[in-house]
């Protein structure tokens with residue numbers, strides 16, 4: 001059985017492989033269905049989905065185990081795992097600028113590569129096959145993906161006004177284009193996106209230039225938008241408009257084929273209603289946003305018709321790259337709307353039954369608003385098809401011909417799925433990382449079947465990566 005760690009993307013067998021299971025998660029016209037099927041892979045792609053009948057001797061029979069697409073993480077900074085556990089309690093103002101920028105400005109390209117590898121391994125071991133990553137020294141991130149087998153759309157971080165990358169915007173753009181034009185990266189499931197950092201760290205002129213480039217190259221743009229009060233204050237003071245309106249003025253919302261916007265916490269309803277679900281996706285990162293004590297409001301996203309995907313952001317502000325935890329956090333974010341409403345606060349102060357009744361009405365209204373958006377099938381699509389269909393060069397997150405062959409086979413005998421009444425719900429809201437029986441990225445099996453996690457962690461490639469990351473971290477903090 002193969003283990004992860006191939007460096008050059010040449011680990012693929014060119015021949016056809018047929019994965020057969022009585023439970024394959026497919027996307028039909030009415031949503032998901034779990035059905036018997038044979039999935040045919042050639043090189044890094046799914047080429048056919050055939051009926052279960054007529055088995056062939058060469059079939060790889062997975063029995064009754066559940067075969068699904070691997071998860072897609074819509075917004076990551078893999079390298080930031082090096083700051084997991086850093087004490088943020090003393091940072092009172094702007095976490096990104098006052099803490100992250102300080103450490104990030106000291107990273108060497110080799111550090112970025114070593115730390116990104118650790119983030120990539122963590123993602124793989126929670127069933128993630130593709131990430132939308134945004135970071136400095138983007139080619140190092142791309143190499144880290146290639147070395148671990150994780151796939152992704154890499155956006156080298158561009159800044160020209162503030163931040164650790166502000167002296168090198170041209171370099172970041174050149175890296176983006178090099179990545180975009182590289183067949184070698186594309187063959188290993190790695191594509192490029194333009195990555196302006198945020199509206200207050202990139203000048204309007206550079207935003208305009210990126211919008212033009214994204215249109216001519218037909219590459220998506222991935223950036224942070226309306227993330228902090230500071231950003232809102234600066235843009236309103238300087239431009240007399242909101243961060244989203246600035247993006248509209250500079251062509252970022254209209255010229256690229258797709259725009260992925262992380263957070264949108266300080267985006268008004270007018271901003272949100274102006275988004276086009278066919279070309280704009282907002283990444284909702286509930287656990288990470290909780291660290292800023294200000295998660296975005298899902299009811300408002302739903303009311304405005306926003307297309308939103310779910311993401312982990314980074315281990316430094318989240319502690320985990322497990323997307324199932326994020327899906328559960330979405331449900332919590334929806335369920336606690338009434339808890340933080342003034343009607344409930346009134347009841348707590350007065351103790352009156354009438355106030356409790358009002359609070360209960362608020363709860364029911366909120367639940368009604370989110371009933372559709374938080375359905376298990378909808379939630380699951382936010383870590384599969386929605387983030388998997390944002391790049392013109394590659395589709396991932398579903399089992400269909402032409403899609404990148406990133407797949408997970410889950411052992412339904414594992415207690416996390418018991419009693420297998422609704423495996424879709426288990427996949428969405430349970431913690432099934434321990435039930436991962438087999439994992440494929442770009443058509444190649446990673447780790448040892450039946451023992452994926454332990455075999456990867458015990459591989460030479462992983463041990464070397466871990467050793468290097470530890471040594472680099474020690475030097476960084478010295």
Ligand SMILES: [Zn+2]
Pocket residue numbers: 075076077224262313
């Ligand atoms: Zn971010």
